[in-house]
Amino acid sequence: MIFNQTQREFAEAVKQFSRKTLLPDYQTRERIGVLDRQLLKQIGELGFLGVDLAEEVGGMGMDAVTAGIIAEEMGYGDFNISALPVNVSLLGSIIQRHAHPDVAIEWIPKMISGEALVAICLTEPRGGSDAAALQFRATRDGSDYLLNGEKASITFAACADASLVFARTDNGTGARGISAFFVPHTLPGISQTRYDDLGSAVIGRGSIFYDNVRIPKEYLLGDEGKGFTQVMQGFDYSRALIGLQCCGAAQASLDEAWAYSKEREAFGRPIAQFQGVSFPLAEGESTIASIRQLCYHTLALRDADLPHTAEAAMCKWMGPRKAHDVIHQCLLTFGHYGWSKDLPHQQRLRDVMGLEIGDGTAGIMKQIIARERVGRAAIQY
Numbered sequence: 001m002i003f004n005q006t007q008r009e010f011a012e013a014v015k016q017f018s019r020k021t022l023l024p025d026y027q028t029r030e031r032i033g034v035l036d037r038q039l040l041k042q043i044g045e046l047g048f049l050g051v052d053l054a055e056e057v058g059g060m061g062m063d064a065v066t067a068g069i070i071a072e073e074m075g076y077g078d079f080n081i082s083a084l085p086v087n088v089s090l091l092g093s094i095i096q097r098h099a100h101p102d103v104a105i106e107w108i109p110k111m112i113s114g115e116a117l118v119a120i121c122l123t124e125p126r127g128g129s130d131a132a133a134l135q136f137r138a139t140r141d142g143s144d145y146l147l148n149g150e151k152a153s154i155t156f157a158a159c160a161d162a163s164l165v166f167a168r169t170d171n172g173t174g175a176r177g178i179s180a181f182f183v184p185h186t187l188p189g190i191s192q193t194r195y196d197d198l199g200s201a202v203i204g205r206g207s208i209f210y211d212n213v214r215i216p217k218e219y220l221l222g223d224e225g226k227g228f229t230q231v232m233q234g235f236d237y238s239r240a241l242i243g244l245q246c247c248g249a250a251q252a253s254l255d256e257a258w259a260y261s262k263e264r265e266a267f268g269r270p271i272a273q274f275q276g277v278s279f280p281l282a283e284g285e286s287t288i289a290s291i292r293q294l295c296y297h298t299l300a301l302r303d304a305d306l307p308h309t310a311e312a313a314m315c316k317w318m319g320p321r322k323a324h325d326v327i328h329q330c331l332l333t334f335g336h337y338g339w340s341k342d343l344p345h346q347q348r349l350r351d352v353m354g355l356e357i358g359d360g361t362a363g364i365m366k367q368i369i370a371r372e373r374v375g376r377a378a379i380q381y
């Protein structure tokens with residue numbers, strides 16, 4: 001994909017920020033393990049959050065490809081921080097499209113400025129792959145709803161200021177009867193926890209508990225009982241952006257491994273001269289270049305308002321899986337140094353692995369691709 005002039009200028013600005021400000025402290029932030037809200041505001045002030053959202057709600061009305069550039073360039077400096085622009089683009093576009101205008105105008109500008117963080121809550125303790133089987137309930141009480149249940153494994157659970165919650169509003173099964181709500185966390189009855197994870201501590205994955213949370217009907221997103229099908233369409237977007245976050249992280253490890261291969265000597269010569277060292281890195285470059293192109297192609301399809309569900313699912317399973325393999329190879333290139341926590345490859349490895357699960361596993365993505373190709377013939381009963 002060849003970027004236009006505006007996209008190239010944007011890429012350069014994010015690249016400078018990511019490499020100068022984010023990259024040096026990637027591991028320190030993870031050791032601290034709490035999202036730095038000042039950094040979030042700084043990213044907002046720089047104009048890197050929600051660039052693709054409409055100008056009326058504080059965005060820049062830019063294209064999805066530019067949002068992808070931000071995800072990739074930030075992923076290079078800090079994979080976990082790159083979740084922030086992805087979150088604002090995904091949730092901002094859902095809120096912009098489906099929320100009551102008063103809710104949209106109150107919350108989206110705060111998300112874009114980095115003052116508010118919103119979590120998306122689909123998964124429950126009983127599971128996430130079969131998302132349409134969710135049990136979390138919203139019961140009607142006059143013109144309000146009462147929310148009850150636990151949402152599990154939620155990114156930003158520990159620090160979110162609001163959540164976008166999927167709940168069953170009738171007694172049916174499957175996708176029908178599921179509604180989506182925007183829930184400010186200032187409401188009584190909400191508690192938030194944090195898990196002790198293998199990586200990505202910065203994003204504070206955890207559970208959110210809703211105990212008789214009263215929410216007015218204006219906070220419904222989309223139509224009652226149709227939230228699942230309406231809102232889930234937005235996920236094609238985040239899947240391509242996640243692929244690019246992973247490309248950024250893998251590219252950082254590749255660049256570092258190439259530089260090391262020129263300096264490190266064995267058998268009286270730089271290890272770059274051994275094809276056993278350079279060819280796996282060359283293969284990694286090829287893999288990441290092809291996934292990057294697929295991701296930008298998917299975003300260009302979105303910008304052109306063309307179908308891209310299968311392509312998005314391809315980005316989502318291949319991005320983290322292949323980035324993991326490439327980063328693993330880079331770690332090995334550093335020999336025993338690669339095994340040390342001083343180098344960032346082990347952290348990138350753990351961080352990208354989280355997104356082999358988060359936002360849907362490879363198994364579910366492949367099901368989506370199969371369904372797009374052969375329709376209901378691909379659905380297991």
Ligand SMILES: Cc1cc2nc3c(=O)[nH]c(=O)nc-3n(C[C@H](O)[C@H](O)[C@H](O)COP(=O)(O)OP(=O)(O)OC[C@H]3O[C@@H](n4cnc5c(N)ncnc54)[C@H](O)[C@@H]3O)c2cc1C
Nearest residue numbers: 120122123127128129153154155354357358359360361363
């Ligand atoms: C880092 C991270 C961030 C996350 N962030 C969020 C978030 O912000 N919001 C949110 O709602 N959720 C989030 N999740 C949860 C995530 O979406 C779920 O973990 C995921 O959808 C899988 O659900 P599960 O863990 O319950 O696994 P299960 O559904 O129990 O599946 C277990 C295993 O069985 C496989 N499997 C199940 N069904 C099939 C099938 N039909 N075909 C093939 N394989 C199958 C799965 O691939 C998996 O390997 C996050 C998870 C992680 C790790």
